[in-house]
Amino acid sequence: MSDKISVLLSEDEVAKKLDDLASVINRDYEGKCIHLVGILKGSVFFSCELAKRLTIPVTMDFMSVSSYGNSTKSSGVVKIIKDLDEPLQDRDVLIVEDIVDTGRTLSYLMKVLKDRRPASMRLCCMLDKPERRITDVKADYVCFNIPDEFVVGFGLDYAQKYRNLPYIGVLQPEETE
Numbered sequence: 001m002s003d004k005i006s007v008l009l010s011e012d013e014v015a016k017k018l019d020d021l022a023s024v025i026n027r028d029y030e031g032k033c034i035h036l037v038g039i040l041k042g043s044v045f046f047s048c049e050l051a052k053r054l055t056i057p058v059t060m061d062f063m064s065v066s067s068y069g070n071s072t073k074s075s076g077v078v079k080i081i082k083d084l085d086e087p088l089q090d091r092d093v094l095i096v097e098d099i100v101d102t103g104r105t106l107s108y109l110m111k112v113l114k115d116r117r118p119a120s121m122r123l124c125c126m127l128d129k130p131e132r133r134i135t136d137v138k139a140d141y142v143c144f145n146i147p148d149e150f151v152v153g154f155g156l157d158y159a160q161k162y163r164n165l166p167y168i169g170v171l172q173p174e175e176t177e
């Protein structure tokens with residue numbers, strides 16, 4: 001049976017927001033080199049689309065942490081699956097994440113990365129579900145606040161599927177008879 005997905009944010013809406021976000025970041029980091037740290041795999045599309053729009057000098061690195069497995073619920077267990085290739089010390093780091101939900105993943109991750117003594121560290125998220133937060137994580141840059149629904153596309157997956165959708169859609173819960 002195929003999953004039903006309804007469009008929440010179109011490709012155009014996301015692109016426009018990315019343009020706006022990039023101009024704010026270009027201004028905020030003027031005269032600096034920004035080190036983008038993308039959290040795999042969800043933030044790959046967002047990181048690359050954002051990086052393409054930045055006119056300041058950019059370096060990029062990626063790391064992978066486990067969060068949900070193949071379910072739509074957070075397990076609360078965060079594990080580093082792939083660490084960064086380069087040190088963060090003295091760099092102006094911008095963590096790029098697909099979505100902040102409970103905030104558990106980032107709460108853990110930001111502590112770990114702060115210990116590596118970057119010159120500065122900020123958080124940039126494509127989506128935020130503020131109602132779901134159970135930690136004090138707050139993003140410095142957010143593209144869209146969304147309601148408490150499970151979304152896919154633009155990097156976000158359900159059981160590793162739908163990351164390639166060019167828009168962000170709500171995955172409809174399966175109907176039960």
Ligand code: IMP
Binds near residue numbers: 104
């Ligand atoms: P948190 O630790 O609860 O904030 O969860 C963060 C991670 O869970 C994100 O980086 C996503 O990988 C995943 N996640 C949270 N909500 C969604 C969603 O609606 N769709 C797809 N993945 C999600």
Ligand code: MG
Binds near residue numbers: 039040042097
């Ligand atoms: Mg993620």
